[in-house]
Amino acid sequence: MKRIGWDHILFRAINLLLIGFLLLPIGIVLLFAFNSAAFIVFPPEGFSLRWFKAFFIHPEFMRAFWLSLRLAATTVIISTVTGTMAAMAIVRGRIPGAKFISALFLSPLMLPAIITGLALFQFYVILDVGRTYTGLLIGHIIVTIPYVIRTTTALLYNFDGSVEEAARNLGAGELATFWYITLPLIRPGVIAGSVFAFIVSFDQFPVSLFLVQPGINTLPIQLFNYLKYSFDPTVAAAATVSIALSVTVVLLLERTIGLQEYVKL
């Protein structure tokens, strides 16, 4: 550890290359989003915002972008509320079979999302309701609830409930206890869970693939369909906007609870 040998340097160099490999696609996307050329050429030709303009005036992209935002926002609200409630019941309720229930709620994480999508689609067809916005929303809620439950239960297990008892003993009502005592204590878990839920919903592909209404696509589906036929940097601009959105969300997270905390969960 005191002396840095050549093997150490070689090892670091390899890792630097590997990190380069991991970061390369982000760099490429940013490069082509701001490049003026209509084709992917290397080296790039010049700086331009024309692809951003192309993205923001493209009616189908815009419709898909707003649908994805609206869907993700609605998903986050419903998943966070129902997920936090369920986490409270699982950890504090001493309900028989709590372990099984918890495993059930986490299982969409283990199951390939394409199967969740397929199952919901078949179910809707058999019920004869077809593909609706609500149906799509339910699919997104099912695949995002596990994140909220996982991060929130982790924090609820961190403290044993004696603080809550103290508040109750001092005469606080149940809602007041939850609002002033429990919620502030589990807030990092709830926030981390809802951030995960947002990102997972906004980038969701397999579930949306089966459940989007014909012609009304979410952004990832719209990008995918566009890529089937065309390859121009509009997609890079759309990607840059998505990346900016994700980074903003994560920076907010870093500001509020710190990245280390979020990774540990």
Added chain:
Amino acid sequence: MGHEESLDITSTKTPSIGPFSSRKRRLIKYYLLLLPALLLFFFFFIIPLAVVALVSLLTGNPVNDPDVALTLKNYAKLFSDIYYLDVLLVTLRIGLYTTLVCLVIGYPLAYQMARMKSKNLRTLMLMAVLSPMLIGIVIRTYAWMTLLSDQGVINSTLKNLGLIKEPLKLMYNEFGICLALVHIFAPFMVLTLTGVIGKIDLRLEEAARNLGASKLRTFIEVTLPLSAPGIMGGSLLVFALAISSYVTPILMGGFTIITLPILIYQQISGVFNFGFAGTLGLILMIVSLAIVFLYHRVMSRVVGGVGV
């Protein structure tokens, strides 16, 4: 125990309710908290999955076909047709290659990250490894397409330099699919491995070194065996993710290579064969769940467990 005591104190405020009914009331309250999520999962997760399993065993669509009967024909079809067996084989092969490469590139990264002294550098490295995960899967695949396609960055650069005449076949084949999948799933491998390597007692390595073992021998005989659960866990995780991915194989394969998830979607969008789609889905589900089960078995042996 403290909890029971407090319940007694609260119940003295409402003397009409004895300890038994107060416990019952408490349970009801928690059941109510659980109810919305439980109902959602029952109606929109458990029942739909049961429907998939059921429909795969029926002769037709129960909605419009009144004389449906039970059958195993969908399963017979899958295992008797060479085309479908080939799809399974391709899917497993892509999963295997992706897993092996992820392991090879994930291990050194995880090792360095687990052993880093500086907390700031560690956070920075963690961010570098995790940041690709923040980008949607379609976009990451697009990035690889811009690099590897026939008119992509690599081919056009080599052409301009006069090194090649015909573009190199970097995508529209299994190589391209695996490369992009490796990039997408490597962070999962790194995270799993870092957790396990970080828990290895450094004194064991020091002891080996003090007893005269070389650095390499210490690594091979001490560190590597102790990180086996991470290697197993990370590999299982990446394999399960790789065999169930859809976007990357279809775009990187240029719609020519068919994997299991692609076949499942084709059965719905192309031929509307619910029964066979269900059969394929069920096979993928069983394989994935078996892998997840193994993953948990392996990771639970690591002290304290490791979450991904």
